[in-house]
Amino acid sequence: MDKASVYFATARSAKFAHSHSLLARLGRLLDQMNIGEIVQIDTPVPVKIHFGSRGAVHTVRPAYVGQVISALHNVPCQPFLTDSCRLRGLDYLGVARRNGYDWATIGAPVVLADGVYGNDSVVVTAGRLLEKAAIASAIHDAGSMVVISHFKGHSGAGIGGAVKNLAMGGVTGRPRCGSWQQGRGKAHFLLATAVEWTAERCSHCGTCIEICPVDAVSEVDGTITIDQGRCWRCGRCITTCPDHALTAPKDDSTFQEALAEQAAAVLSTFEPGRVLYLNFLLHMQPECDCVEIADVPVVQDLGVLASTDPVAVDIASLDMIAQQPPLPGSRAVQITIAPGQDVFSALHQKNSRGHALYLEKMGYGTSQYQLITVA
Numbered sequence: 433m434d435k436a437s438v439y440f441a442t443a444r445s446a447k448f449a450h451s452h453s454l455l456a457r458l459g460r461l462l463d464q465m466n467i468g469e470i471v472q473i474d475t476p477v478p479v480k481i482h483f484g485s486r487g488a489v490h491t492v493r494p495a496y497v498g499q500v501i502s503a504l505h506n507v508p509c510q511p512f513l514t515d516s517c518r519l520r521g522l523d524y525l526g527v528a529r530r531n532g533y534d535w536a537t538i539g540a541p542v543v544l545a546d547g548v549y550g551n552d553s554v555v556v557t558a559g560r561l562l563e564k565a566a567i568a569s570a571i572h573d574a575g576s577m578v579v580i581s582h583f584k585g586h587s588g589a590g591i592g593g594a595v596k597n598l599a600m601g602g603v604t605g606r607p608r609c610g611s612w613q614q615g616r617g618k619a620h621f622l623l624a625t626a627v628e629w630t631a632e633r634c635s636h637c638g639t640c641i642e643i644c645p646v647d648a649v650s651e652v653d654g655t656i657t658i659d660q661g662r663c664w665r666c667g668r669c670i671t672t673c674p675d676h677a678l679t680a681p682k683d684d685s686t687f688q689e690a691l692a693e694q695a696a697a698v699l700s701t702f703e704p705g706r707v708l709y710l711n712f713l714l715h716m717q718p719e720c721d722c723v724e725i726a727d728v729p730v731v732q733d734l735g736v737l738a739s740t741d742p743v744a745v746d747i748a749s750l751d752m753i754a755q756q757p758p759l760p761g762s763r764a765v766q767i768t769i770a771p772g773q774d775v776f777s778a779l780h781q782k783n784s785r786g787h788a789l790y791l792e793k794m795g796y797g798t799s800q801y802q803l804i805t806v807a
Contacts, residue, residue, distance in 0.1 A: 436744035438801045439465055443714065443735040455499055458736055461806045462503040465738060470708045471576040476510045478545065478571055480601055481580045482592075483515055483528040487724040490715035492582045494532035496736075500578060500710065501539045511540045511578070516568040516604050516616075517550030518666075518722055519645040545570040546604040553604040555614055556700060559693035559794070561622060561686065566607030566614045567698055576706040579742070583711045583749050585718040585730070585776040587671050588620065588682075589691055590784030592720050593746040594709040595791055599691040602698035605646075605664040617665025619690035623681040627669060629656045633677035640669035640678055643724070668722060688786030695742065695787070696794045709745045711737045713752065718763045718779050730764035730775050731756040743797025746788045750774045 441457035450456050471477045479500060484491040497513065504511040513533055517524055521544050528534070528542050535541050545568035546552045553566035554573075571577065579597055586592040603616040612618065634656060640649045648662040649669055656677075658669075670678045699707065713734035717727045734752055739745040754774040758764030769778040777784040785799075792799055 434798075436739055436741035436798050436801045437804055438737055438739045438741070438744050438748040439804045439806055440748075441736045441806045443733040454735060455495060457806055458496060458499050459503065461736065461738055462500065464804075464806055465708070467503060467708060468507045470706060470740060471504065471507055471509050471578065472706070473507055473509055475575055476512060477504055477576055477578065478514045478574050479504070479511050479540070479578045479580060480545075480571065480597060481513060481515055481533070482582060482597065482601060482721045483518070483524060483533060484531045484721045485518065485527055485724050488721045488726055489531060490582065490584070490717050490726045490729070491531055491721055492580055492712045492714070494537045496712065497533065497580060498538045500580065504578065505539065512543045513538060513540055514543045514545040514570055515601050516546045516571075517544055521548035521550055543570060545602075550605050551608040553607045555607060555610060556697050558697040559689075561690045562618055562693045562697070564610070564614045565694055565697035566604045566610060567602055567701060568604050571602050571698065572701050575702070577702065578708045578710065580710050581712065582715070582721060583713045584716050584720060585779055586720045587780055588667065588687055588782075589787055590780050590782030591746070591750065591776045593711055593749055593788075594742040595695045595746050595788050596691060598698045598742060599694035599787070603694050605666065612663065612665050615664065616694065617667070619687060619694055620667040620682065621665045621680060622686055622690055623683060626660055626680070627658050627663070628679050629658070630677050630679070631655070633675045635675050635677075637674060639672050639674060643668045643672050666722075672723065684782060685786065688783065689790045691787040692790030692794060695791055696796050699742075699796050705740055707740065707742070709739055709742050711745050711749045713737065713749060716753070718776070728759070728762045730758055730762045730779070732759060739801070741797045741801070743788045743792045743799055744801035747785060747799045748801050748803060750776075750784060
């Protein structure tokens with residue numbers, strides 16, 4: 433396969449002029465990529481993003497999102513900002529508004545891709561591990577799409593970039609006519625069917641109850657109970673439990689492959705070349721935007737990378753980050769980073785490239801790229 437083109441706009445400003453701002457460079461990047469040849473003219477175009485969560489405010493700034501929306505209006509097409517439900521639908525829309533994502537600030541409607549109740553989806557064939565995946569209907573039914581990713585760490589995948597954004601955000605938590613096994617949670621629970629609680633480890637701090645997006649966790653008379661019918665299998669309770677009292681067996685390599693299968697399932701609904709990926713290498717905190725904090729960034733802001741290849745844009749992002757020293761005062765200074773290793777792989781002890789390389793094997797991109805710097 434030929435090398436993929438990855439465009440780069442630096443966050444570094446050398447002059448006190450708007451033309452040297454990242455916002456202006458982003459506009460030139462979108463012009464140079466000829467986005468009118470990527471998205472379908474005069475049609476609704478989902479702009480996929482993560483809205484964040486309570487306390488997670490290092491998401492992509494509305495000004496940058498608005499620049500993307502403006503460029504799409506000029507195509508012309510009908511962009512709308514979207515994500516599948518990471519919380520209960522109306523609560524998640526409230527998070528979006530508090531983080532600055534509304535029609536007034538970005539210039540387009542904000543829509544839940546899988547509906548207010550998070551079950552509007554279409555089940556498609558996935559790979560050998562997942563078999564089926566329920567794609568959020570507003571993404572499934574679109575002819576083209578833009579994927580905006582805040583590049584950061586992730587406890588399971590190592591990173592949250594373009595591929596993870598597709599895999600977790602494009603698949604609903606619970607399909608209308610299926611079970612969690614066709615939703616995004618199956619990637620977390622290929623080796624188990626439920627979260628396990630170890631009473632001896634539990635300090636009864638209540639973190640799991642507070643963090644659960646669907647109120648599936650409760651405590652009665654000192655016993656933690658998880659409503660298996662309600663649970664999305666998102667794994668947040670496991671990630672945030674300070675006592676490691678909540679667990680589920682997981683194999684890292686299998687999880688990375690499952691992520692690739694979910695991303696491939698989403699992409700199978702689009703014609704090749706109809707999805708644009710924008711990775712924002714800004715405020716790169718150690719954890720996903722699902723976690724309700726905004727920790728100190730672990731490496732310096734770098735800029736924006738863009739491509740029509742999800743594998744190439746993530747690999748290029750990691751290559752750039754691997755050249756950066758950890759920021760003083762961040763969580764990254766507490767660990768040992770091997771020469772050439774990216775900070776997120778070191779932080780989470782994961783192969784952060786794994787899911788992108790699995791997606792490459794499935795024929796949905798290439799890790800070989802040429803970097804094109806936008807002046």
